[in-house]
Amino acid sequence: MYDIKGYYDAETVSEATALLAENPNLKIIAGGTDVLIKMHGGQLEEAELLSLRKIKSLEKIDLADDGTIVIGAMATFSMVFHNPILKDLIPILTEAAISMGGPQIRNIATIGGNVCNGATSADSASSLFALNAQLKLESKNGERVVPIREFYLGPGKVAINPGEILTEVRIDPEDYKGFAGHYIKFAMREAMDIATLGVAVVCKVQGGNFEEVRIGLGVAGPTPLRCLEAEEYAKGKKISSATLAEIGKLAVKSAKARTSWRASKEYREHLVEELTQRALKTAVVSAGGAEVV
Amino acid sequence: MYKRIAFTVNGKAYDFEVDVRESLLDVLRSHLGFTGAKQGCGVGECGACSVLIDGVPTDTCIYLAVWADGKEIRTIEGVAEKNGELSEVQKAFVDEGAVQCGFCTPGLVLTTTALKESGKDYTREELKRELSGHLCRCTGYQNILKAAEKSLEGHVCTCVDSPHYKGE
Numbered sequence: 001m002y003d004i005k006g007y008y009d010a011e012t013v014s015e016a017t018a019l020l021a022e023n024p025n026l027k028i029i030a031g032g033t034d035v036l037i038k039m040h041g042g043q044l045e046e047a048e049l050l051s052l053r054k055i056k057s058l059e060k061i062d063l064a065d066d067g068t069i070v071i072g073a074m075a076t077f078s079m080v081f082h083n084p085i086l087k088d089l090i091p092i093l094t095e096a097a098i099s100m101g102g103p104q105i106r107n108i109a110t111i112g113g114n115v116c117n118g119a120t121s122a123d124s125a126s127s128l129f130a131l132n133a134q135l136k137l138e139s140k141n142g143e144r145v146v147p148i149r150e151f152y153l154g155p156g157k158v159a160i161n162p163g164e165i166l167t168e169v170r171i172d173p174e175d176y177k178g179f180a181g182h183y184i185k186f187a188m189r190e191a192m193d194i195a196t197l198g199v200a201v202v203c204k205v206q207g208g209n210f211e212e213v214r215i216g217l218g219v220a221g222p223t224p225l226r227c228l229e230a231e232e233y234a235k236g237k238k239i240s241s242a243t244l245a246e247i248g249k250l251a252v253k254s255a256k257a258r259t260s261w262r263a264s265k266e267y268r269e270h271l272v273e274e275l276t277q278r279a280l281k282t283a284v285v286s287a288g289g290a291e292v293v
Numbered sequence: 294m295y296k297r298i299a300f301t302v303n304g305k306a307y308d309f310e311v312d313v314r315e316s317l318l319d320v321l322r323s324h325l326g327f328t329g330a331k332q333g334c335g336v337g338e339c340g341a342c343s344v345l346i347d348g349v350p351t352d353t354c355i356y357l358a359v360w361a362d363g364k365e366i367r368t369i370e371g372v373a374e375k376n377g378e379l380s381e382v383q384k385a386f387v388d389e390g391a392v393q394c395g396f397c398t399p400g401l402v403l404t405t406t407a408l409k410e411s412g413k414d415y416t417r418e419e420l421k422r423e424l425s426g427h428l429c430r431c432t433g434y435q436n437i438l439k440a441a442e443k444s445l446e447g448h449v450c451t452c453v454d455s456p457h458y459k460g461e
Binding site for chain 2: 005105192
């Protein structure tokens with residue numbers, strides 16, 4: 001039995017925010033694939049749970065008229081993977097979604113839960129970082145939108161205030177239109193494994209040059225991160241193996257890899273340098289550029 | 294804390310109070326006697342506790358019993374015909390020798406049943422991916438895969454660059 005002291009269901013977002021305002025100690029539960037595991041491991045005791053599972057409006061995945069992609073926080077990884085809009089417009093997110101856990105976990109784990117859990121190894125995170133995702137947080141007193149890079153504060157720590165619920169993950173049209181990308185999850189197994197490193201890149205290519213590059217890394221530091229120095233360097237550079245090699249080196253400078261039982265710092269840095277280049281090579285071709293040999 | 298829930302298991306309706314601390318696996322095994330769902334890892338990694346909830350393979354060890362309210366649940370006990378005749382998927386598992394100790398078998402048969410009933414086509418790679426949430430510690434994966442392929446006969450595409458893989 002799980003160590004649950006209280007359990008509340010909300011059927012609408014406003015019901016959920018009202019319950020949260022009354023009792024800020026409520027722990028939000030979505031798919032439960034992190035929260036229940038923490039309880040099982042004794043890291044979360046006497047929990048009072050607020051379940052969002054009955055709020056069907058939060059499962060919607062939509063393309064707004066202005067081109068903004070809106071993913072409800074309660075959309076499961078299976079829903080994300082099978083969604084034709086996402087597969088067409090931002091395949092680096094659907095590829096990340098299918099790499100997570102196994103089918104039963106993807107059938108229940110949600111993208112909002114993945115983000116709010118605050119893990120650097122969150123499989124959706126490197127793609128959401130590369131896509132400049134925006135997070136909509138709602139509370140009884142209103143709503144605010146936070147860029148995902150400002151949301152991750154530290155391992156397991158995110159910038160959600162008491163009383164707030166993550167309701168939407170949004171991607172603006174200027175952040176994905178004209179870009180092509182690629183996602184690589186490096187792990188010891190092909191399923192049911194936590195990433196040793198996650199790399200998501202998007203790029204825009206113009207006449208043999210990089211117009212813009214964005215690189216998101218997972219498990220390369222205490223939080224997911226972007227390789228801003230490498231991105232700045234890439235702007236306007238000719239696409240060549242020398243440019244890619246330099247991007248790989250600069251990407252390592254942004255990483256804050258550490259040694260864990262999964263891999264050493266040195267090995268992770270090697271992966272950052274190598275996989276950033278491999279991901280970009282594939283992305284360049286998808287973006288209409290020539291293959292770099 | 295207790296909550297009243299109503300759901301069906303293998304077509305039979307239940308309506309009773311559950312302790313909010315219980316997993317669906319606790320309720321299925323301890324209260325209702327559906328011991329075909331196994332407690333393995335307890336953390337959603339091994340798939341031994343998987344059942345179909347509204348047709349979707351789900352790990353019941355990390356699924357709270359209260360979430361089952363209004364759901365249709367199918368366990369391994371509900372797969373064979375009423376007269377005891379095995380389903381096609383079960384027969385395929387027997388024919389291919391895909392059962393060793395049997396602990397992972399209920400979950401694998403249920404997931405394969407869901408794949409079969411989806412009517413969709415799968416590549417061999419996709420099939421492996423769809424079964425990857427079930428660990429067989431006897432490591433009898435080859436025969437399990439053969440049984441799954443046999444179950445989905447006519448719906449497995451063996452061509453290397455199948456259109457199903459990325460563009461499904």
